[in-house]
Amino acid sequence: MAGAELIGKEELKEIEVLFKTGIFARYSLDKERQGIWKVRDFEKAFTRYFGSKYALGVTSGSAALVIALTALDVGPGDEVICPAFTFMATYEAVLEVGAMPVMADIDDTLNLDPDDIENKITPRTKAIIPVHMCGAPARMDKIMKVAKKHKLLVLEDNAQACGASIKGKYTGTFGQMGIFSFDHYKTITTGEGGMILTDDLNLYHRAEWYHDHGHDHLSTVHRAFDGRTILGINYRMNEIQGGIGIAQLKKLNRVLAAQRKNKAAIEAFLAPIPGLKFRAVPDPAGDSATHLAFNLPTEKKAKAFQKALADGGIGTTIFKENFWHYVPNWEHFLAKSTAQTKSPFTDPRNRKVTYSRKSIPKAEDLLGRTLVMGVNVKMTAAQLKAIKKGIEKAAAVL
Numbered sequence: 001m002a003g004a005e006l007i008g009k010e011e012l013k014e015i016e017v018l019f020k021t022g023i024f025a026r027y028s029l030d031k032e033r034q035g036i037w038k039v040r041d042f043e044k045a046f047t048r049y050f051g052s053k054y055a056l057g058v059t060s061g062s063a064a065l066v067i068a069l070t071a072l073d074v075g076p077g078d079e080v081i082c083p084a085f086t087f088m089a090t091y092e093a094v095l096e097v098g099a100m101p102v103m104a105d106i107d108d109t110l111n112l113d114p115d116d117i118e119n120k121i122t123p124r125t126k127a128i129i130p131v132h133m134c135g136a137p138a139r140m141d142k143i144m145k146v147a148k149k150h151k152l153l154v155l156e157d158n159a160q161a162c163g164a165s166i167k168g169k170y171t172g173t174f175g176q177m178g179i180f181s182f183d184h185y186k187t188i189t190t191g192e193g194g195m196i197l198t199d200d201l202n203l204y205h206r207a208e209w210y211h212d213h214g215h216d217h218l219s220t221v222h223r224a225f226d227g228r229t230i231l232g233i234n235y236r237m238n239e240i241q242g243g244i245g246i247a248q249l250k251k252l253n254r255v256l257a258a259q260r261k262n263k264a265a266i267e268a269f270l271a272p273i274p275g276l277k278f279r280a281v282p283d284p285a286g287d288s289a290t291h292l293a294f295n296l297p298t299e300k301k302a303k304a305f306q307k308a309l310a311d312g313g314i315g316t317t318i319f320k321e322n323f324w325h326y327v328p329n330w331e332h333f334l335a336k337s338t339a340q341t342k343s344p345f346t347d348p349r350n351r352k353v354t355y356s357r358k359s360i361p362k363a364e365d366l367l368g369r370t371l372v373m374g375v376n377v378k379m380t381a382a383q384l385k386a387i388k389k390g391i392e393k394a395a396a397v398l
């Protein structure tokens with residue numbers, strides 16, 4: 001639950017001032033806002049924290065994906081390689097820009113398998129979206145090498161791993177663009193919201209213009225006088241989200257430290273269990289530790305252990321059975337059931353792509369015997385003790 005656990009007076013203080021000016025919009029109204037620019041300040045703080053040149057606050061992580069894909073000029077006829085294990089938004093965003101998502105396998109990090117990317121490349125492949133699931137990074141060094149070799153763009157879906165890193169470099173800053181989500185469940189939250197990071201001024205401009213009807217935001221008088229070169233739409237973040245984001249970002253280090261500490265404690269309870277293996281993390285020090293994932297030798301054992309843990313009050317997820325995060329379980333996606341009758345699935349410019357379980361053998365194996373547990377920021381010694389007891393009791397079924 002992360003940042004949502006820490007919502008308090010700091011967030012309130014950041015937004016209280018907006019009720020004095022009455023300006024909740026991020027652009028223009030220079031005189032009325034009395035020098036208060038919350039979204040702009042949130043973006044600046046974000047670039048400083050992550051060491052990126054440009055940041056753009058937007059309405060959600062999903063919107064951030066759509067805007068980034070648009071800025072990268074991904075569209076009909078293009079294919080984008082995405083991991084089989086991700087939240088649906090990754091695939092929806094690719095479809096939203098008219099392109100086709102191509103499903104690739106995962107590796108023992110539970111993220112995109114660099115070794116499977118080449119199997120899924122076609123002459124239409126334009127981009128790769130590695131997704132840093134459940135708080136921990138994909139093998140970005142290898143993924144970037146494959147992308148470079150095949151001249152593919154990389155957009156990191158970092159919705160779930162804000163603050164994760166590999167050897168000091170933050171996830172979301174490896175590819176041409178990276179996106180973050182600030183929905184209620186994310187590492188830091190603004191209720192709803194998202195951020196795009198890039199070091200490329202041209203991509204930043206394209207994203208920034210597109211997310212606000214093409215406005216170039218250069219007018220010093222009023223936005224009605226802004227210039228424009230491309231069409232866009234409205235994905236603007238508002239000042240309340242910006243203010244809450246500023247306060248939440250200041251708490252990110254505290255969130256990460258607490259999660260890492262609690263995760264390490266639970267890991268120690270699980271470590272003695274014979275046959276239990278923890279998820280591989282490219283740089284353990286950079287795990288944002290929102291979740292703890294481990295696998296058992298067989299699906300049968302994983303299910304038995306899951307049930308025994310649940311009996312002790314410890315909830316876990318087996319993502320192979322999950323409704324929203326595993327492509328083979330998305331019956332409406334597989335049925336190509338879109339809101340409009342014409343869609344990227346029926347567009348003659350696109351190839352007919354298939355999504356068979358046989359093409360993702362590692363995901364089929366690993367996700368069926370992996371248990372994932374959420375790690376909270378606030379966990380008392382008594383709660384950790386109860387988890388220890390629950391784990392020790394459940395281990396008897398193995």
Ligand SMILES: Cc1ncc(COP(=O)(O)O)c(C=O)c1O
Binds near residue numbers: 160182193
């Ligand atoms: C991997 C991933 N990508 C994208 C999103 C979309 O973010 P949002 O909920 O802010 O639209 C999510 C949200 O759960 C996610 O988990």
